[in-house]
Amino acid sequence: MVFVKVYVTYKESVLDPQGEAVKGALHRMGYSEIEEVRIGKYFEMQVNPGTRPLEEVIEEACDQLLANVNMETYRFEIVNTEEA
């Protein structure tokens, strides 16, 4: 079993209104040090590799479901459960 972490974030060029809202809330709470917030999604997956290369499976799953590739970008890390 392999542990995979996927990070999905908006592309730099895409506005992140949820991040702006969190930044505003942080400022109202006194955390003015935090000057910029961007919010993404984080997926932790347990994968039981089959015959296809794991990287290929994960990339395809990201492209088709986990990320909206028009607006978002993703990266992933493959970690053995032993090391996780």
Place this chain on the structure above:
Amino acid sequence: MVFVKVYVTYKESVLDPQGEAVKGALHRMGYSEIEEVRIGKYFEMQVNPGTRPLEEVIEEACDQLLANVNMETYRFEIVNTEEA
């Protein structure tokens, strides 16, 4: 300016229905290798450290706003923008 990454995930004991739904969708799409999915939030922040220690500020912001500490757990990484 310091770059901070915060990961917020459900505690192990808390069910993640959104993760279950994504797992179901992945299986229907043929990615049966992916046996378990848990979804979290991921925050990228640009912070301009003030007089207070940065770790203290980030922990407080997580406890008060970014994570629901009853159900969620968080961890963060502090990265210099030069290294990011």
